[in-house]
Amino acid sequence: MRAKLLKFWKAAIATRTSDLLEGVEDATVRQSGVQFLSMSMLLGTVLIAMRWMHLSSIELLTGSTRAISLGGAIGLELCWAMVYVSGLAIILGLKPSGIWSSRLTAIVVVLEGVIALVRWSVGFDPGPGGNALAAILIVLTLGASMMPWTPRLTLSLSGAWILVATVTLVLVGPDEGVSMIATIFGYITVVVPANMVSFFRTSRVRDRFELRFLQTRYDGIEQELSAAKNIHERAFPQPRTTGQVRFAYSYRPMSQIGGDYLYASVLGENADASALLVLLDVSGHGIPAALTANRLQGELMQLAGEDQGIEPDELLASLDRYICLTSPETPVLVTGIAIRVDPKKNELRIANAGHPSALLRDSSGGITEIDATGPLMGIDPSASTTWGLETLKFGAGDSLIAFTDGITEAMNARREMFGIQGVRGTIQSGWLESGQRWPELIRRAVDRYCEGAVNDDMLILDVYRPQGV
Numbered sequence: 355m356r357a358k359l360l361k362f363w364k365a366a367i368a369t370r371t372s373d374l375l376e377g378v379e380d381a382t383v384r385q386s387g388v389q390f391l392s393m394s395m396l397l398g399t400v401l402i403a404m405r406w407m408h409l410s411s412i413e414l415l416t417g418s419t420r421a422i423s424l425g426g427a428i429g430l431e432l433c434w435a436m437v438y439v440s441g442l443a444i445i446l447g448l449k450p451s452g453i454w455s456s457r458l459t460a461i462v463v464v465l466e467g468v469i470a471l472v473r474w475s476v477g478f479d480p481g482p483g484g485n486a487l488a489a490i491l492i493v494l495t496l497g498a499s500m501m502p503w504t505p506r507l508t509l510s511l512s513g514a515w516i517l518v519a520t521v522t523l524v525l526v527g528p529d530e531g532v533s534m535i536a537t538i539f540g541y542i543t544v545v546v547p548a549n550m551v552s553f554f555r556t557s558r559v560r561d562r563f564e565l566r567f568l569q570t571r572y573d574g575i576e577q578e579l580s581a582a583k584n585i586h587e588r589a590f591p592q593p594r595t596t597g598q599v600r601f602a603y604s605y606r607p608m609s610q611i612g613g614d615y616l617y618a619s620v621l622g623e624n625a626d627a628s629a630l631l632v633l634l635d636v637s638g639h640g641i642p643a644a645l646t647a648n649r650l651q652g653e654l655m656q657l658a659g660e661d662q663g664i665e666p667d668e669l670l671a672s673l674d675r676y677i678c679l680t681s682p683e684t685p686v687l688v689t690g691i692a693i694r695v696d697p698k699k700n701e702l703r704i705a706n707a708g709h710p711s712a713l714l715r716d717s718s719g720g721i722t723e724i725d726a727t728g729p730l731m732g733i734d735p736s737a738s739t740t741w742g743l744e745t746l747k748f749g750a751g752d753s754l755i756a757f758t759d760g761i762t763e764a765m766n767a768r769r770e771m772f773g774i775q776g777v778r779g780t781i782q783s784g785w786l787e788s789g790q791r792w793p794e795l796i797r798r799a800v801d802r803y804c805e806g807a808v809n810d811d812m813l814i815l816d817v818y819r820p821q822g823v
Contacts, residue, residue: 383452383502387445387459390500394466394493395438401485402431430473437465452502459501460511463493467515475526487544490515494548498555508552512545579641583611586644589651591618598697599629601817604793612811613643614758617654621662628696630658632669633815635709635758637687643811646686650677666692666705667743670731674707678735688731691756693817695748702748702817705741707731710762711774715781715792717751717821723774724754753818755781755792760810764800772803792816 441462445455470486494515498508519541523534593602603616613636620629632654636643653676657669664672669692677686689709695702704712708730714722728741748754757777764772780799781792793814800812 380449380452380455383455384445384449386500386502387455388442390459390496391438391441391445391462393500394462394496395435395442397492398434398438398466398489401488402434405485426476430469430476434466434469437462437469456502459497460503460507463497463511464514466490466493467511467518471519471522475522486519487540491544491547494545495551498548498551503552505549505552505556508549512549515545516541579611582641582644583607586611586648589648590616594618594620594629597625597627598819599627599695599817600820601629601631601815602791602793603813603815604797605814606797606812607644608639608760608809608811611641611644613638613640613647614760614811614813615647615651616813616815617651617658619658619662626697628694628698629817630664630666630669631693631695631815631817632690633693633709633756633758633813634688634690635811635813639811646688649680650688665743666694666703667727667741670705670707670728670741671739674731674739677732681732686732689759690731693754693756695817695819697819700747700749702746702752702754704744704746704754707741710757710759712754712756713774713778713781714746714748715753715755717749719782721778721782722746723778748819750819751821753781753792753816755796755814755816757796757814758811760812761796761800761814763810764804764812765809766804772800776800776803791818 441458444450444458450458467486467490470489474486494508494511497503497511503511516538520538523537587605590603590605594600595602597620599620601618605614605616607614615634615636617632617634618629619631621627634647634650636646636650638646650673653673654669657664657672661668670690673688673690677688688707690707691709691712692705692707693702694704702714704724705728706712706724706726707728708726711726712724714724716722724744724746727744729739731739733739755777761777762771762773766772776799777796780796786792786795793816796814797812
């Protein structure tokens with residue numbers, strides 16, 4: 355606690371007027387200056403009137419005598435009034451900057467203290483500086499409340515008042531019946547509220563400054579995330595709506611970007627060209643997972659470009675070696691499904707690396723579940739892992755639906771997972787309208803199941819053969 359207070363004290367003392375005025379218009383500071391001087395002058399006038407009304411009775415009670423004539427006393431009060439009038443005239447007429455308006459009010463406070471001490475020293479202010487203490491209490495507290503005074507400035511004004519008032523006390527001497535220690539204690543007491551106000555105001559200003567700084571940083575990060583999201587999603591292929599092999603997909607990350615990725619490559623421009631599709635799910639979420647997914651995209655492009663006929667099991671093995679070699683110290687785990695569709699043979703070949711089972715829905719509505727054919731990728735850099743390859747018939751009207759675990763692990767309010775059975779039930783009992791595919795239907799079913807709460811990245815792929823083409 356002590357260390358925190360010391361840290362706050364140092365930070366507050368280091369605050370500059372320019373820090374307090376950041377984002378504040380000069381006109382606003384000038385308006386505060388006019389209000390401060392007007393209120394201080396009004397309250398000071400009340401104190402002057404009270405002093406003049408009770409001066410004779412106070413002299414009788416205290417036995418003190420004035421060391422100044424009546425004309426001199428009136429001249430002193432006029433000097434006091436001129437200080438405030440001059441301050442108001444400068445602010446209203448010359449319109450100084452915010453910093454100079456703040457400094458001008460501090461100068462007025464200094465002159466207020468000087469005049470108050472002169473009144474007391476010549477016997478025109480009875481008691482141990484009673485009215486002087488009230489005047490300083492008023493102007494210092496008002497100034498710290500209304501003007502952008504830093505704790506350093508408020509402390510300086512307070513210290514100057516205590517020092518000069520104490521020197522005056524030593525030279526003039528305390529009034530009868532009042533000790534010097536009590537009088538000095540009074541000098542110190544009247545400046546405490548102003549300093550407390552100044553420190554608390556500085557704390558709030560620093561909090562607002564830090565909040566603006568954090569908001570600016572957040573906006574910058576938000577823009578960077580938006581740009582990263584665009585880059586990540588531009589790496590996804592365009593859905594294919596022509597030819598004998600087509601595909602559609604739906605992708606929704608948990609945050610702005612995620613670790614799910616889909617790669618697609620069609621061999622040639624012919625309608626019966628074969629297609630290679632790879633669906634990946636990188637462990638984790640957000641930016642780290644997205645960066646890994648984008649890195650794997652480059653490797654997939656190279657593998658498919660160097661060997662256009664690469665089989666799914668061979669591709670997973672090569673991708674596994676790449677993951678293990680490029681992430682030796684911080685293992686990256688990746689599940690994935692690689693699919694090769696050959697329309698000439700009405701055949702689909704698939705390899706599954708620890709990924710949720712894919713579902714093959716034939717043209718008659720029958721569903722075949724295709725389990726993993728090997729472990730997930732990135733487990734053991736020293737092993738030469740292999741994956742099995744499954745070959746299935748894939749004719750007109752058939753669809754292969756693959757998805758990441760964000761679909762199967764989606765939970766409802768009772769903490770029950772949607773699961774493979776949820777996907778299976780959707781594609782078994784549902785039907786497709788014109789222009790609609792399974793990813794859209796499945797995602798809507800998941801949203802209804804978990805009431806829209808997303809707790810993982812969701813990617814759904816539908817590879818299909820159109821009928822009558």
